[in-house]
Amino acid sequence: MLFSNLVGQDSVKKRLIQSVHDNRVSHAQLFLGPEGSGNLAMAIAYAQYISCSNKTSEDSCGSCSSCIKYNKLVHPDLHFVFPINTSSLLDSSKDSVICDFFLEFWRKSILHNPYFNLNQWYESIGIENKQGIISAKESNEIVKKLALKTYESEYKVMIIWMPEKMHNSSSNKLLKILEEPPEKTLFILVAENQDSLLPTVLSRTQLVKISKLSDQEIINALVSNKNISLDTATDVAFLCEGNYNEALMLLEENESENFYSSQFIQWMRLSYTVKVLDIIEWVDGVAALGREKQKGFLSYAIRMIRESMMLNYADKTMVKLNGEMLDFLSKFAPFIHGANCLQINEEFNKAYAHIERNANPKILFLDLSFKLMKLLKVKY
Ligand SMILES: [Zn+2]
Numbered sequence: 001m002l003f004s005n006l007v008g009q010d011s012v013k014k015r016l017i018q019s020v021h022d023n024r025v026s027h028a029q030l031f032l033g034p035e036g037s038g039n040l041a042m043a044i045a046y047a048q049y050i051s052c053s054n055k056t057s058e059d060s061c062g063s064c065s066s067c068i069k070y071n072k073l074v075h076p077d078l079h080f081v082f083p084i085n086t087s088s089l090l091d092s093s094k095d096s097v098i099c100d101f102f103l104e105f106w107r108k109s110i111l112h113n114p115y116f117n118l119n120q121w122y123e124s125i126g127i128e129n130k131q132g133i134i135s136a137k138e139s140n141e142i143v144k145k146l147a148l149k150t151y152e153s154e155y156k157v158m159i160i161w162m163p164e165k166m167h168n169s170s171s172n173k174l175l176k177i178l179e180e181p182p183e184k185t186l187f188i189l190v191a192e193n194q195d196s197l198l199p200t201v202l203s204r205t206q207l208v209k210i211s212k213l214s215d216q217e218i219i220n221a222l223v224s225n226k227n228i229s230l231d232t233a234t235d236v237a238f239l240c241e242g243n244y245n246e247a248l249m250l251l252e253e254n255e256s257e258n259f260y261s262s263q264f265i266q267w268m269r270l271s272y273t274v275k276v277l278d279i280i281e282w283v284d285g286v287a288a289l290g291r292e293k294q295k296g297f298l299s300y301a302i303r304m305i306r307e308s309m310m311l312n313y314a315d316k317t318m319v320k321l322n323g324e325m326l327d328f329l330s331k332f333a334p335f336i337h338g339a340n341c342l343q344i345n346e347e348f349n350k351a352y353a354h355i356e357r358n359a360n361p362k363i364l365f366l367d368l369s370f371k372l373m374k375l376l377k378v379k380y
Contacts, residue, residue: 025186032210036212037244043190077150080161081138082102215234215238226251261300279366287361287362289361302345302348
């Protein structure tokens with residue numbers, strides 16, 4: 001991770017770079033910043049910079065042997081600790097499982113989006129309904145790892161993400177090593193909420209405060225990284241409140257929404273006009289999407305049937321749709337009425353359940369389209 005890969009935060013970057021040049025790298029630091037501020041990305045970029053053998057005055061080189069390992073997060077002197085939960089593991093040795101067991105997932109998550117939040121992390125390791133913790137045995141492991149000699153760099157780096165999830169016994173074990181760390185060891189605690197940390201941990205770390213991003217920083221990043229218009233970027237920045245992770249999620253929703261709406265309009269037109277050959281071609285396209293996308297599309301279709309009924313019978317100001325979809329539904333809604341809406345809704349819901357149960361999507365969407373052709377012709 002290069003500093004230049006990070007969104008905004010120029011003054012923090014400058015201060016950290018200066019501390020390396022001045023030889024003032026404090027051995028225990030707390031990178032405190034809200035979700036989506038990039039505190040984890042900043043910690044990795046900082047560690048990479050310290051370890052880079054060919055650094056410039058502004059950034060790591062990105063191509064020395066240390067950087068190449070950092071780019072894949074596999075440097076032997078870079079260690080991570082993060083919250084996990086092992087209760088769902090079937091393995092009988094699960095009680096001895098530590099973070100390293102999840103390291104592949106961890107690397108993948110960061111390389112995909114270093115701004116991810118705790119829920120996304122839990123989802124990626126399949127524990128979304130449970131709480132993750134950093135246990136006392138993890139602290140033992142930290143002490144053990146740091147007692148080893150460095151392999152390749154001057155510094156051993158230990159990045160602890162979400163120390164808020166440390167068990168008290170785990171924090172207490174760490175205190176001693178935070179106070180008197182082995183030589184050339186760098187601890188970076190990456191936290192969001194200062195109040196959830198033990199005062200004794202806080203007092204042993206140097207605070208690096210990372211603020212939420214400004215709208216302008218988010219707009220600049222979205223326009224240059226995501227290839228979207230300034231207008232869309234401005235809308236997203238307005239909604240995400242300085243949280244770049246939220247910005248990425250909103251953008252994804254926005255893209256899905258646009259995709260689903262164009263698919264829905266096409267499907268309804270073809271079904272109403274009974275263009276069977278075109279329907280078959282449309283079904284091929286939908287069948288090639290992933291299962292999650294197909295479910296997303298069916299949820300969207302169910303919502304559009306409901307919006308049509310609202311347009312027909314309820315308060316039109318409650319209908320929340322973008323321009324193109326509103327135009328289409330204003331004309332299409334009269335074909336959805338009391339004599340067919342329940343059945344269409346039921347068929348869409350059934351299809352959704354079948355997709356969840358691994359039904360063949362080609363047969364399912366074709367079958368559904370034939371039903372729709374008939375149902376859209378029902379007169380009220
Ligand atoms: Zn380098």
